[in-house]
Amino acid sequence: MTSPTPENPLGQEIPSRFGQPLARLIPTSGAASTFTAPxxxxxxxxxxHATFVKLVHEFYLRVAQDEILRPMYPxxxxxxxxxRMLMFLEQYWGGPKTYLEERGxxxxxxxxxxxxxxxxxRDRWLDLMRAALDATELSPLHDGMLWDYLDRAAHSMVNSA
Incomplete structure (x- = not known):
């Protein structure tokens, strides 16, 4: 056990690499400290918010012109x-809890x-959402993650033959 320091507040022995304690390899001030957290x-x-606004708006532009889905909206x-969709998707993916606060x-x-x-x-909904997601231009990884959820959610909504 060593004495606590700002770099090692618990005073623990820190393994040495490259001849320096690891704590000294992690900048605590200067240019490196201006990096934002991931x-x-x-x-x-x-x-x-901007990404989800774009996705949902692109989707509803398509719904407005669709002969299958448009009649479902009173x-x-x-x-x-x-x-409503914007609030739901934002909440589901880690954004504000506005949907829960306003709608339960x-x-x-x-x-x-x-x-x-x-x-x-369902298939039409997926077609329109796929086009909206393409217009949103997410990275392939994030596109795939979002699409996987949307596809599963759409399949679970089917309630008629």
């Missing part, structure tokens, strides 16, 4: 649906129960 979750990693204006638990299947979600509707 993002803590998917939401932050992919660009946060509102003349799709903005409320767009807002997501209960996706329950909320979609009044609509006949057929395999054809």
């Amino acid at each position: 993002p803590e979750n998917f939401y932050e990693t992919v660009g946060g 509102e003349d204006d799709l903005a409320p649906a767009e807002c 638990h997501p209960r996706l299947r329950m909320r979609h129960a009044p609509f006949a979600v057929t395999p054809a509707a």
Whole structure:
């Protein structure tokens, strides 16, 4: 045990590498200390609010023109649906908990129960979401992670033949 220092507040023996204790190899001031911490979750990693706004807006631009999905939305204006999806996806991927605060638990299947979600509707939803995701231009890794979730979620919403 050594005396505590700012670099070693617990006073533990730190293994030596390259002739220096490891703590001395980690900059604590100067130019290196201006680096920002890496993002803590998917939401932050992919660009946060702006990225999810783009994804959801691109999706609803397509829904507005679609003969299968558009009739499922009772509102003349799709903005409320767009807002709900944005809040949900942001919350799911690590962003603000606005959906929970404003609408409670997501209960996706329950909320979609009044609509006949057929395999054809699911496939169209996936087609439009795939186009929206492509327009969002995420990295292949993040695109794949998001798509995997969206695909599984869409399949779980089917409630009619």
